[in-house]
Amino acid sequence: MATFDVIVIGCGGFGSSCVYHLARRGCRVLGVDRFLPGHDLGSSHGDTRIIRQAYFEHADYVPLLRRSYELWHELEAESGRSLLRICGLMQAGSPTGEVLTGVRRAAACYSIPIENFSARLAERTFPGFKISDEMEAVFEPGAGILAVEDCVRTYAQLACQRGARLLLGAAVESWASEDGVTRITMTSGETHEAAALVLTPGAWASSLVGAGLAKVPVEVRRKVLLWNPVGAGCYSIDAGGVTFLFECPDGVFYGFPSMDGRTLKCGEHSRGELVIDPLLVDRSLRESDIAPVASFLGRHLTHVGLRPMRHAVCLYSMSPDGNFLVDRHPGHRNVFFGAGFSGHGFKFTSAIGEALADLATMGSTDAPIGFLSLRRFASR
Numbered sequence: 243m244a245t246f247d248v249i250v251i252g253c254g255g256f257g258s259s260c261v262y263h264l265a266r267r268g269c270r271v272l273g274v275d276r277f278l279p280g281h282d283l284g285s286s287h288g289d290t291r292i293i294r295q296a297y298f299e300h301a302d303y304v305p306l307l308r309r310s311y312e313l314w315h316e317l318e319a320e321s322g323r324s325l326l327r328i329c330g331l332m333q334a335g336s337p338t339g340e341v342l343t344g345v346r347r348a349a350a351c352y353s354i355p356i357e358n359f360s361a362r363l364a365e366r367t368f369p370g371f372k373i374s375d376e377m378e379a380v381f382e383p384g385a386g387i388l389a390v391e392d393c394v395r396t397y398a399q400l401a402c403q404r405g406a407r408l409l410l411g412a413a414v415e416s417w418a419s420e421d422g423v424t425r426i427t428m429t430s431g432e433t434h435e436a437a438a439l440v441l442t443p444g445a446w447a448s449s450l451v452g453a454g455l456a457k458v459p460v461e462v463r464r465k466v467l468l469w470n471p472v473g474a475g476c477y478s479i480d481a482g483g484v485t486f487l488f489e490c491p492d493g494v495f496y497g498f499p500s501m502d503g504r505t506l507k508c509g510e511h512s513r514g515e516l517v518i519d520p521l522l523v524d525r526s527l528r529e530s531d532i533a534p535v536a537s538f539l540g541r542h543l544t545h546v547g548l549r550p551m552r553h554a555v556c557l558y559s560m561s562p563d564g565n566f567l568v569d570r571h572p573g574h575r576n577v578f579f580g581a582g583f584s585g586h587g588f589k590f591t592s593a594i595g596e597a598l599a600d601l602a603t604m605g606s607t608d609a610p611i612g613f614l615s616l617r618r619f620a621s622r
Contacts, residue, residue, distance in 0.1 A: 246435070248436050248599075248603070249273075250439075250440045251441050257443075260440055262595065264599045264602065269603060270405075271406045286394050292385065294382055296349040302613045303348075304354070307593075313596060329386050332379055336377060336489065341489040342378060359379040368381075371544070388589060415428055440580075441580075454572055462517040463513075468509060472504065476545070478499060478503050479501055504551075509535065510535055511585060564584045565614060566580065566582055566587060569615045
């Protein structure tokens, strides 16, 4: 039996970051995952993720985002890799809708630079887009793109260089905490002990966090990412192409500038089919996956083909209110978890990984994560 200061179960985006921050502090840390870093069977894959600060979902995320930017730049400096590229984000929708109202509220509260556009001015400013008459647009110049698999692999690699141990391709059978000691048992029968345990299991949160989420169910949704052909150079990131998000009457859709000059990645953020077992999710491409995105592209992107050239399936782990769950396990003082990141969490992995490392080593953190605790569901 091996003994550690902290064990982290789940080494995707949040877990790999947590393992890195623990190793950076000199902790004896074990990270466990049934897959290899940067795998395509969970939530942290698909080439790219948007990072932004004028956060329409909840303005309280902004301080965490500012710390996230700082830590991503630190990771780039330490690794010598380009992981974050600033290209700006154009968001369009009804001026009274959730997206534009929330963006403008967060920007005003935290003095985040944004630019406002009418539909026609947006079309002139951002070639290749068609903005409906009833829409307005907001541009956040400081937004950008994270190279998602590279971020996870970089955290895992640097963690190992700093002394962390990763146990990969191995599944956890169970965990227990008693008398200040946590113990995990692998399906192989192997066991490991630590003073603290961090659970960042993504789509497997309900089973691994267990009773800690009994009153706060996390639902897993199947989401499809599409790469469609582009027919004009205006979408190229090298020609000033931007990330984009549209709040439409039939859903919320988002996408990225063309990274290769041939295709553009896009998807629907809203809705999603319920997943019962993350290991058995259908990863094929269906016509029902293509249709809503094709309808959106046909209305709002003037030079993008409607049939995808490739696709990927990822998993959203949805909390009841769409906000993250980051807290101490209610039944165990030395067990902490991050879950329910609801399809908008990856950009925060640098800062929340740091906060989880604080919790595991000190029992508290200065990071402003109080609004993400289970206490908000206390009346349930």
